Amino acid sequence: MLTRGKGVALWRQIREVVQEEIGKGVYRPGDRLPSENELARRFSVNRHTIRRALEELERTGVLRVEQGRGSFVREPVINYPVKRRTRFSENLAGQRRVPGNVPLQAVEAAADDVVAEALGLAPGDTVIRLTAAGEADGRRISYANSFFPRRRFPDMARLFRETGSVSKALAHFGVRDYSRKSTRIVARMPTAEEARVLDQPRTRPVLVTESVNVDPAGVPVEFGVCLFASDWVQILVEPSE
Amino acid sequence: MLTRGKGVALWRQIREVVQEEIGKGVYRPGDRLPSENELARRFSVNRHTIRRALEELERTGVLRVEQGRGSFVREPVINYPVKRRTRFSENLAGQRRVPGNVPLQAVEAAADDVVAEALGLAPGDTVIRLTAAGEADGRRISYANSFFPRRRFPDMARLFRETGSVSKALAHFGVRDYSRKSTRIVARMPTAEEARVLDQPRTRPVLVTESVNVDPAGVPVEFGVCLFASDWVQILVEPSE
DNA sequence: ACCGATTTGTTCGTATGTATA
């Protein structure tokens, strides 16, 4: 069991024990650990000591602690590689995940400054905004807004509503290939609505990528803002240059 | 002033007014806006209406709202490009910022699983851990831990303490050039200690990059875990392949 | 270590106008 006053802090020993048990499969991905009070009884330590060990395990990505629910063994995170050509479903299928796409909305609107600049339009030009959520193994992991110039893609909204897919709708306009030009990555807390769509607590941050996709001629065809639930997704970069 | 019942919601009008005033320099980057109650009095609206306007301005990156402190005009964010060869000070100097480096710690320790795997060592091998904080224009923006195999860089800790620079210490061992192999990006909430070092509230998320640097021969020389204050830093990716 | 003042964050309730079915 634990050795007290032996140079190694109790919480470190507890962290090791719990991590080993997770490694041996005593607790499997997605499982809930015993409550902090139960663990405190098991190791005959104060609940604070357990919390210190769990905090470390959460920080290093082994656990996911949710207020009011418990501590859970993290499922392997989903890798979201940023490359010139990234396709959501191909990417997930490569990781043996079942991808899902939930179309949420397709509307026309006036472009604000950010969108207009990204697509090379004048502010106020009409754009199509497509909203969709992404899933992996049935879990909500992303929430994406895509903007397209209406001049070039006049019927986009209807096509998206019918096909439920951005790629298919684009293919209709003859854009069969497009690639990512630049990507901006930030982290922030979600709004209430974003947390709801991502099915996550408002206390967990989201990763946000903003990227411009261009056609083979280099003309911007899409401006995308994609939110990822940071508890489930990590971004991988294989840098260039 | 504001026109009520005129098709445009009050909070939208307020957002426009505040944004214009920021644009005209009435409030400059870093300035604190009047409190929500003061703004509510000024525009003769309820505090909720002000909050709706501020929420939008924060979401679009114009403001930064801190509980208990106030709302602040955001300084232009710092771009942290992920490329094969990224040097902190060169990068910032290119953005007309004054870079700072604050060496915090240099210790030897046993490699845990993550570090050992990244550096191609056996778990338990001794590594050097260097800790430093990065600043731009005097503001704390990053908190980095770097790990090096002691076998190859035996005197690293002392050199770092004397020079205060990772690059200089590495150059001492003949490693004058190294490049980034892969980068993992996640977002999470900071621990109390991390928030303290980054001089930020615990309620703001951090961006974490984990990367392996290799020498020209492709041998791993450094494993780095770098935390960025997400309020000040955004990551830019120019993707490859 | 604590207290009080200030400021933002959250959650109730209430009311009204607008768009939609």
Next chain:
DNA sequence: ATATACATACGAACAAATCGG
């Protein structure tokens, strides 16, 4: 015309964070 849903706006109260003394 009616009913319903939704966005907007106001009011009150309390929670949580910050900062000074």
